Amino acid sequence: MKRRTLLKGALAAAAVSPLLRNFSVAADPNRPKRVVFFFTPNGTVKSQWFPNLAAGQETLTEASFGQILQPLIAHRDKLIITGSTLEQGLIWNPDNGIDRHGINIDTDMQSGHTTATILTGTFPTPDTRGGSTEQYINGGPSLDQVIADQIGTTTRFRSLELGVKLQDNPHRGLNRMSFRQANQPGGVPPEDDPLRAFSTVFAGVGSSESPEQMAARIRRRSLLDFGRSELASYRNQLGTADRSRLDQHENAIRELEQTLTGPLTCSPPSMERSDYVDVQSILPAHFEIIARSFACDLTRVASVMVGGGLSKIRYPWLGSTSEHHELSHMEGEEGSRNHLVQINRWYAQCFADFLTDLSNTPDGQGTLMDNTLVVWVNENSNGNGHTRQNIPILMAGSADGYFRTGRYVRLPGNGRPHNDLLLSIAQAMGLSATTFGDPAHCTGPIAELR
Amino acid sequence: MFSGRTTFIFIALPCVLLCGCQAYLDSGPPGPGQAPGGGGGPNTSCGPTEREPIHRLTRSQLQNSVSDVFGVTSLDVNMLPQSAAAAGFELAGPMSRLEVSTWLGLAETVGAAAALSASYAGCSGQACLNTLLSEHAPRLYRRPLEAAETQRITAFYEAAVTRSPATALSETIAALLMTPQFLFHDSFVASDGQSGQIRDFELLSRLSYFLWNGPPDQALLSQVAQLSTPEGLRAVAASMMADPRFERGVHEFFGQLLHLSVLDLIDRGSDPAFTPQHAQDLRRSLEAFIRYAVIEEDSLDLLLGSNRVYLNARLGSLYGHPEVTSDNFVPVEFPAAERVGLLTQPALMALFARRDQTDPIHRGLFVLRQMLCVEFGPPPAVVGLPAPPTPGVTTRERFEMHRANPACASCHDRIDPIGFAFENFDLLGRYRTEDSGRPVDASATVLAPEDLIGAVANASELATRIRTSETASTCMATQWLRYAVRREPLESDQCHADTSADAFRASSGSFRQLLLSIVEGELFQLAGASS
Numbered sequence: 002m003k004r005r006t007l008l009k010g011a012l013a014a015a016a017v018s019p020l021l022r023n024f025s026v027a028a029d030p031n032r033p034k035r036v037v038f039f040f041t042p043n044g045t046v047k048s049q050w051f052p053n054l055a056a057g058q059e060t061l062t063e064a065s066f067g068q069i070l071q072p073l074i075a076h077r078d079k080l081i082i083t084g085s086t087l088e089q090g091l092i093w094n095p096d097n098g099i100d101r102h103g104i105n106i107d108t109d110m111q112s113g114h115t116t117a118t119i120l121t122g123t124f125p126t127p128d129t130r131g132g133s134t135e136q137y138i139n140g141g142p143s144l145d146q147v148i149a150d151q152i153g154t155t156t157r158f159r160s161l162e163l164g165v166k167l168q169d170n171p172h173r174g175l176n177r178m179s180f181r182q183a184n185q186p187g188g189v190p191p192e193d194d195p196l197r198a199f200s201t202v203f204a205g206v207g208s209s210e211s212p213e214q215m216a217a218r219i220r221r222r223s224l225l226d227f228g229r230s231e232l233a234s235y236r237n238q239l240g241t242a243d244r245s246r247l248d249q250h251e252n253a254i255r256e257l258e259q260t261l262t263g264p265l266t267c268s269p270p271s272m273e274r275s276d277y278v279d280v281q282s283i284l285p286a287h288f289e290i291i292a293r294s295f296a297c298d299l300t301r302v303a304s305v306m307v308g309g310g311l312s313k314i315r316y317p318w319l320g321s322t323s324e325h326h327e328l329s330h331m332e333g334e335e336g337s338r339n340h341l342v343q344i345n346r347w348y349a350q351c352f353a354d355f356l357t358d359l360s361n362t363p364d365g366q367g368t369l370m371d372n373t374l375v376v377w378v379n380e381n382s383n384g385n386g387h388t389r390q391n392i393p394i395l396m397a398g399s400a401d402g403y404f405r406t407g408r409y410v411r412l413p414g415n416g417r418p419h420n421d422l423l424l425s426i427a428q429a430m431g432l433s434a435t436t437f438g439d440p441a442h443c444t445g446p447i448a449e450l451r
Numbered sequence: 452m453f454s455g456r457t458t459f460i461f462i463a464l465p466c467v468l469l470c471g472c473q474a475y476l477d478s479g480p481p482g483p484g485q486a487p488g489g490g491g492g493p494n495t496s497c498g499p500t501e502r503e504p505i506h507r508l509t510r511s512q513l514q515n516s517v518s519d520v521f522g523v524t525s526l527d528v529n530m531l532p533q534s535a536a537a538a539g540f541e542l543a544g545p546m547s548r549l550e551v552s553t554w555l556g557l558a559e560t561v562g563a564a565a566a567l568s569a570s571y572a573g574c575s576g577q578a579c580l581n582t583l584l585s586e587h588a589p590r591l592y593r594r595p596l597e598a599a600e601t602q603r604i605t606a607f608y609e610a611a612v613t614r615s616p617a618t619a620l621s622e623t624i625a626a627l628l629m630t631p632q633f634l635f636h637d638s639f640v641a642s643d644g645q646s647g648q649i650r651d652f653e654l655l656s657r658l659s660y661f662l663w664n665g666p667p668d669q670a671l672l673s674q675v676a677q678l679s680t681p682e683g684l685r686a687v688a689a690s691m692m693a694d695p696r697f698e699r700g701v702h703e704f705f706g707q708l709l710h711l712s713v714l715d716l717i718d719r720g721s722d723p724a725f726t727p728q729h730a731q732d733l734r735r736s737l738e739a740f741i742r743y744a745v746i747e748e749d750s751l752d753l754l755l756g757s758n759r760v761y762l763n764a765r766l767g768s769l770y771g772h773p774e775v776t777s778d779n780f781v782p783v784e785f786p787a788a789e790r791v792g793l794l795t796q797p798a799l800m801a802l803f804a805r806r807d808q809t810d811p812i813h814r815g816l817f818v819l820r821q822m823l824c825v826e827f828g829p830p831p832a833v834v835g836l837p838a839p840p841t842p843g844v845t846t847r848e849r850f851e852m853h854r855a856n857p858a859c860a861s862c863h864d865r866i867d868p869i870g871f872a873f874e875n876f877d878l879l880g881r882y883r884t885e886d887s888g889r890p891v892d893a894s895a896t897v898l899a900p901e902d903l904i905g906a907v908a909n910a911s912e913l914a915t916r917i918r919t920s921e922t923a924s925t926c927m928a929t930q931w932l933r934y935a936v937r938r939e940p941l942e943s944d945q946c947h948a949d950t951s952a953d954a955f956r957a958s959s960g961s962f963r964q965l966l967l968s969i970v971e972g973e974l975f976q977l978a979g980a981s982s
Contacts (some may be wrong), residue, residue: 162549169533169712176533181547190532190549201552216615220622221555223614227607228629234599235631242504247631250507250545257548257555327806331839 032365033152034400034430035295035373038120038145038304039352040178042312043329044384045069045345046338050393052082052409059408068342072350076397078407079356079370081450083394083422116175116310119378119392120144122420122438123183139188141438143180144423146189148430149302157260158300163198163287164191166280168309175310181249191306195277195286202294204260218261225258281318284348288355295369296362307348310380319343329384341384352377356397372401374429394422400429404450412449418442425450497946502977503938505635507543508660509534511703515665516633520590521565521624526557538933538940539821540707546634555629562625563618571620579620580608586669587624592632593659593667594652600632636660651678658688658970661935663696664703681971688970692963698746701962704934705741708821714802724769725879730801733880736761737798739780744793751927751960755792755918758785770797770881789875789882791914794818797880804878808840811850811870818869822917823900824926827862845886847871868895873910921956928952928965936974947974 049067054060061077073080123140142150145160153159162179167190170176177188192198204218229251236247277283284307291303308314313324321328321340328344331337352375359370377395399406420436420443427434428446436443508516510528518524530553534543546554565571570586571579584604589595596604607626611619627633636656655675659667671691677683691697706712714734719725739761744754759782760770767775772783793799803814819825837849850867854860872895877883884891893909900922907913917923929948933940951968958964969975 159548167532185544187532187535187544187547189547192549219614220559220618223607223610224555224558224622224626224629225551227603227626228631230603231600231630231632239505246504246506246545247635248545250551250631250634253546253548253551257551334839 032367032372032401033298033301035301035369036145036148036303036400036426036430037291037355037373037375038178039375039377040116040119040304040306041345041348041377041379042116042308042310043325043379044381045379045393046332046341047382047391047393049342050345054409059410061407061409065409069345070349070395072346072353073356073395073397076353076356076360079397079399080408081396081404081406082409083396083412083450116178116380117180117188119380119419120178120423121180122423122442139180139183139185141180141183143178143189144427144437145179145302145304146181147434147437148427148432151432152301152430156298156300158202158294159256159259160189160302160304161198161202161291161294161300162189162191162304162306163195163290164193164306164309165283165287166308166312166314167191167193167306168312170309170311177309178306179304191304193283195283195290198287198290201260202290202299203297206297206299222258222261225254225261229254229258280314280316284351285354288351289358292355292358292362292369295359295373296364316340316344316347319347326384332383332385348377352395352397359398370398372398374398374400374404374426376426392419396426403429410447410449412447417447418444421445421447497950497973498943500941500943500947500974500977501938502936502974503537503542506937507534507545507634508636509541509543512660512664515663515699516591517561517565517628519665519668520587521561521570522568523561523564525564526561528557530557537938539930540934540937542937555625558625558628559621561628562621562623565624566618566621576612580605580623583620583623583627588627589672590666590669591627592630593636593656594672651675654678654976655687657975658691661970661975662688662691662700662966663694664700665696684971685967688967689963692966698742701741701745702738704931705738705745707934708930709737709799710802711737711798714798717802717804718806719801719804719878722879725801729765729769729879732763732766733798733801736763736766736780737796739782740793740796743782745962749961749963751924751955751962752918753792754960755794755914755923757792758787758790759783760785760790760796766797769879788909788911791911792918794822794914794917795873795876795910797876800873800876800880801878804880807878809846809874809876809878811846811867811874812863813870814873815866815868815870818917819866819899821930822926823903823920823922824929825865825900827866840887842887843889845874845889845891847874847886847892848889865899868897869913871895872907872913875909921952924956924960925949925952928955928969931965932969932972932974935969944974947972 046069049069051067052061052065052070053067054062054065061080061082063074063077066074066077070082117139120143121139121141122144145162149160168176177190179189179191181189192201204214232247232251232254236244236251239247277286284305287305291305294300294303308325311326313326315322315324319340320343321337323331323337323340325344328337328341332341356370356375359373359375360368362369364371375397377393377397379393382392396404396406398404420438424434424437424443425446427437435445510531510533513531514526514528517526531550532547532553534541536542565587566579570582574582584596584601588604592600604623604627608619608623611622615622636653652672652675655667655671655678658678659665659671671687674687677687711734714737715727715730717730740757740759741754743759743761744750744757761780762770762772762775762783763778763780764776767773767783775781775783789795799817800809800814803817804810816827819827838844840846841849850871854863854867872893874886874891874893875882875884877886894906895913896906897903897913900920902920902922903913903916905916907916925948928951929945932944932948932951936944951965951972954968955961955965
């Protein structure tokens, strides 16, 4: 099957070498569900993001698309755009107030950036021991990791976390959206170099392994084995709290060893090496890696995080020299607002190309798109105000018919808490969960999505 | 191929909408029966306490461990993701799969480089293994090896030899770098399995990473028996602080406290005079100042009060001293009415600024949080930012809107004035008397902390008052204690910090005496809870 080149849309500026060419995959009768979470920072320009439809109308028409989501017009029948889902509930509860140490327990981080809340649906663990406002401790695991716990145990990679120009903000709660469990400040760190991600994910994929590759694989396994056996004897001397810390470390080693099994029978793609230093090339490359890893069933859960909360990435090829976060606070100024629209439109373009890729990749009797759910989240709705009500959420894919797509779903009344959305996604992925995140802020799955 | 990570510090601060400002001081009332530090052992009268569970060597500690033990300096630890933090200081935990994978690759590289180092020149077979077991493995593990450990390493080596004789040594070195004995420290293994006094080698390792940010050397390991008495502990710690590696430890602390890693990456692109070279020079200038005040003069008073700035030729022309022509940094005395101590160092003024303007809010927050230990709750809700830079309108005037709105004022009345006092320093930390064509108004009314309440005319006056304030010396002691202990603060911590703060002041602001007080204290010597 011939691969199409990346970024054929209007905003494809510099030519970007495709990562992969001439990929072929045998038809696979097994059609597992897959999920992708895509995070973009600093809110959006709502007037150009949310569809322009009359009240009571929900079918997405070509004319209803604002400038930002226009690249997705061709895929509109696969989309659900949520409107007022995040109006209330978890994100901000006016009754919670501020505890005596000045930590507002509604907050996901200073100033309302929700990076660490958007997939966990939990408040930070209340720090009853006194107040550092710098250190954020997440209150629970993130949805992608919970799903991976369920559906990631048979694939070589339990999950795949990728990032674009990841940041090292000293306010660490801004830097991660994936967490394996509560109270995990470092979270699950994404890989932000596409070439490294590619060589990790596709290592040994092929019908044969060169002697050098096999020797390297065996060597790495032996190093990991040694680390693990030392862990086993070391931990026996420790107290319980220390042991559970080391158990996390051991799990990481074991997961890595799991990836060092011998070659798979999946036909390997051939790789075109290129330099991935600019945002413009990194994001599409990551989406390609995810699509190919799904096609090869190397994983079924993936995420891409652009920057992190309060991201300051620059997008010079879109015509602005300013950085994103600063722009997000200048939305009132027309030039800056246009730049924000262009940035978010570029995200939409990359997203659209990813959907096209999934739609063109055979999977069983259909395509990868049929049973893949792609969820685009943002940390805020209005970036200038750091608002968290009505955060733009775009889902693509019906998860094999679970969701009823092609609509702008505005929920009646005051909308539904964000955790209800997370729960809906969990159930769409086949989990038997009846609540997600902080249960006090989860009322149940959103029937209107089906 | 690794794409560099950029570090950001600025957060737009909307105002508190509904509730009053919850600013509070870290220093609570002293605990009952609090005894002065030193003397006959750790102070146990501060109330119940605890330690965080075992944690991993941070990135810089991994780097220093590898370079100190093997002489390998090519390790790029920035390939590892950033660690978490506790109380503002870096705290690394168990690795994720990605980190293990990254570290595995790095360990292999270090193993290969170490196997080529002088220690192993000319050795073959068993002789190489013996060198590793006797010289390097104990330094990596920071204690003598147990017999079973030696056997396991030997078995690994022999298996590696059958696989690939040429690389067996480098593989074995890499394997040691994957062990918990190397990667983790501060494990709390007491002889009876209960929490209590930490074992001596663990205490030595903790001392070494605290004072040197690196592993103990052979000489230090051989002194471990001295740690069982208070006098011995003082003597060992004092000799460590006389070692050149102490400077590394000091720079690690201040680097984290002041977020200096951001300094290399700041963009003041609106001013063409400022290049990335200037940014790197600024960091070195600040480090030279810290070296002078803390290492050479061992004086908090000089750290907070000296009028000197270290300049080289490049910085000299930027900060009004073209007579400086050397590439090395030399001290230049500035007028006392302009610059007083750490807070007015150009590096910090430039750090807390934006691309095209100063940042009074973050200057105010820096002084309050990092230097005076005043905390603020995060502002939760919604309001916009001040207007962008405008000719004829000073920065102060644009930011005054915070105070105009009573809901914002409750916190910003404490934060902004302190920031405004530094308005004589522009976005590059240069002294100025005008801003946007209008005279700078650097007067301020300080509302917190208590011993600084009152009006000041400018930053020089403010810094002078901070210099002698009890809050500042207590906060410096508290920050060092947090850095030593590496966990979220407990209520009872302040009692320990106050003890060390008293010792700090009693010794006229000697950092060495402060750190001695900390290492003698209960928190530093505490083993963790076993449950």
